[in-house]
Amino acid sequence: MAWTQRARDWVDRLHPAGLLYSTYEQRLLAELDRERLPQHVAVLADGNRRWARLNAPGRPLEVGYRAGARKLMDFVGWCDEVGIRVVTLWVLSTENLLRDGAAVGPLLGVIEDLFTDLGATGRWRVRLVGDASLLPEPMQASLRACEAETAGSDGLTVNVAVAYGGRHELRDAVRKLLASEMEKGTALGEIAGSLEIDDIAEHLYTAGQPDPDLIIRTSGEQRLSGFLMWQSAHSEFYFCEALWPDFRRVDFLRALRSYASRERRYGR
Numbered sequence: 001m002a003w004t005q006r007a008r009d010w011v012d013r014l015h016p017a018g019l020l021y022s023t024y025e026q027r028l029l030a031e032l033d034r035e036r037l038p039q040h041v042a043v044l045a046d047g048n049r050r051w052a053r054l055n056a057p058g059r060p061l062e063v064g065y066r067a068g069a070r071k072l073m074d075f076v077g078w079c080d081e082v083g084i085r086v087v088t089l090w091v092l093s094t095e096n097l098l099r100d101g102a103a104v105g106p107l108l109g110v111i112e113d114l115f116t117d118l119g120a121t122g123r124w125r126v127r128l129v130g131d132a133s134l135l136p137e138p139m140q141a142s143l144r145a146c147e148a149e150t151a152g153s154d155g156l157t158v159n160v161a162v163a164y165g166g167r168h169e170l171r172d173a174v175r176k177l178l179a180s181e182m183e184k185g186t187a188l189g190e191i192a193g194s195l196e197i198d199d200i201a202e203h204l205y206t207a208g209q210p211d212p213d214l215i216i217r218t219s220g221e222q223r224l225s226g227f228l229m230w231q232s233a234h235s236e237f238y239f240c241e242a243l244w245p246d247f248r249r250v251d252f253l254r255a256l257r258s259y260a261s262r263e264r265r266y267g268r
Contacts, residue, residue: 028253036260038213042088047219047243062106067245069114094165119146125153130164166226173203
């Protein structure tokens with residue numbers, strides 16, 4: 001019988017090295033300043049394909065996607081444990097959709113399963129953040145159904161960024177803004193003369209949510225790649241060398257410790 005990842009984790013912790021790791025993890029957790037933790041954490045879960053090539057050579061890249069999805073489930077649980085209220089997971093960019101269909105198809109299946117698994121916990125509100133029209137219609141219906149089923153949850157909000165691009169989002173926000181004003185009969189010149197920053201923010205995919213306080217990116221990449229371009233104006237960043245499936249709870253706690261030690265200046 002195959003062991004679950006949770007069972008393997010417990011066995012690892014019983015090993016002397018695992019016990020040392022667990023002790024260090026608990027120390028980091030105890031030392032966290034709970035008054036200085038982020039309320040919204042976003043993550044670019046990068047490195048699943050590279051992880052698959054290193055750890056499962058000759059096997060489909062879907063192995064890496066599945067490992068990454070399991071870690072995303074863990075990550076949301078870690079955020080919930082320390083009281084973070086909003087989590088945004090970027091799992092598929094608009095550029096990813098331009099890849100060969102044979103490569104994108106398995107990834108879409110993994111994302112749909114992840115979305116369903118997040119909702120099935122009954123603990124979190126799960127939201128689609130991105131351009132759903134770019135996804136296959138059956139997948140759109142599945143994700144929207146999960147959104148509706150979890151809409152009444154008062155737990156942590158999980159944004160799953162699917163078919164997401166930062167420029168794409170800003171274009172859509174402006175389109176929605178113009179369409180809304182034109183429905184009211186507002187002239188274009190009047191819109192141009194009265195447009196304010198908050199007017200655009202109200203039409204973003206994340207409208208009504210706080211901007212991310214902390215953005216984490218794994219796999220050693222140190223760029224945003226267009227992720228939450230508007231919302232990240234005053235975010236703090238944490239870059240980690242680990243490939244996403246290898247990202248550990250201790251890495252997460254280190255990111256929180258780093259964030260808590262910073263003096264946020266909000267552009268000043």
